Amino acid sequence: MANILEVNQITKTIGKRVIIDETSFQLEEGKIYGFIGPNGAGKTTLMRIMTGLIKPTSGEVRIDSYNVQTQRQQAISRVGGIIESPIFFEYMTGRQVLRNLSRLHPTIKSSQREEQIEKLLTTVGLEKRGEDKVRTYSLGMKQRLGIAQSMLGGPKLLLLDEPSNGLDPIGMRELRDIIFKLRETENLAFFISSHLLDELQQLCDELIVIREGTIIWKGLTENIVKDGQRLEDAFMELVQ
Numbered sequence: 001m002a003n004i005l006e007v008n009q010i011t012k013t014i015g016k017r018v019i020i021d022e023t024s025f026q027l028e029e030g031k032i033y034g035f036i037g038p039n040g041a042g043k044t045t046l047m048r049i050m051t052g053l054i055k056p057t058s059g060e061v062r063i064d065s066y067n068v069q070t071q072r073q074q075a076i077s078r079v080g081g082i083i084e085s086p087i088f089f090e091y092m093t094g095r096q097v098l099r100n101l102s103r104l105h106p107t108i109k110s111s112q113r114e115e116q117i118e119k120l121l122t123t124v125g126l127e128k129r130g131e132d133k134v135r136t137y138s139l140g141m142k143q144r145l146g147i148a149q150s151m152l153g154g155p156k157l158l159l160l161d162e163p164s165n166g167l168d169p170i171g172m173r174e175l176r177d178i179i180f181k182l183r184e185t186e187n188l189a190f191f192i193s194s195h196l197l198d199e200l201q202q203l204c205d206e207l208i209v210i211r212e213g214t215i216i217w218k219g220l221t222e223n224i225v226k227d228g229q230r231l232e233d234a235f236m237e238l239v240q
C-alpha cells in the first residue's frame, strides 16, 4: 500500500532542548493511526511539523511524496488537520463558515462549491443545522464542523490532536462514526492523538507511542495489547 506521509529523521530543538529526536515513520493510505504518549512527549509539536505549521530543525516530511518544506503547496493540499481546537466566527452559520473557507481553496470550482458544502454538512451530520449560528452549536458539533472544514481541499489524510477532549460519550460516538465513514467512502487516513486509550483501541488499526520525543513503539493495535488486556495497561508497561 502507498505511503501517504513519511516522517524522515525529524529533529526539533527549541533553545537547547531536544523536543523531537531523529524520528522516522510512515503512514499508509486509508489507515487509522493512534498517536499516544505522556503529556509533554512531543505529540502536538510533531503534528505541527507534519502539517507544515512549524519547521523542523532537521529532517523532512513528505506528504504523498511531496516535501512539506520545498513543495509546500502540493504537500499541504493533501493533508487537513485540527491541531488546536477549531476557532470559528461564532456569529456565522455553519454553512457560511464553510462557504468562506471554500473560497480560499483555488482547486474548488465555484460552480461546485455549494454542492460540496452540502455534501460535507451531510457527512458530518450537520445538514439540518447548516443555517444555525455556530454559537448555538455544542462542542461536538463544532468539532464536526472543524472536520468538514479540513475536508474542503480534498485531503488524503487528517490529523486530529486530541479531538475527543471535552466530548461526552455521544459526541465521541458520533466522531468515531464519522471517522469510520470517511475511511470507508474516501479511503481517508487518520492520525489521531488522544489520552482516551479505550477510545483509540476501538478506533485505530495501528498505534504509535512517543516518549520524550522518541517513538518507542509502532505497530498493529492488536499486537500491543495482549489477549484481553486493556491498552491502558499495555501503555503503562511501555512508558514506565
Ligand SMILES: Nc1ncnc2c1ncn2[C@@H]1O[C@H](COP(=O)(O)OP(=O)(O)O)[C@@H](O)[C@H]1O
Pocket (backbone or CB within 6 Å): 014, 019, 037, 038, 039, 040, 041, 042, 043, 044, 045, 046
Ligand atoms: N514553543 C515552545 N517553546 C518552548 N518549549 C516548547 C514549545 N512548544 C513545545 N514545547 C515543549 O516541548 C515539549 C513537547 O510539547 P508538546 O508537543 O506540546 O507535547 P504533547 O502534545 O505530547 O503534550 C514540552 O516539554 C513543551 O513544554
Ligand SMILES: [Mg+2]
Pocket (backbone or CB within 6 Å): 043, 044, 045, 161
Ligand atoms: Mg499536545
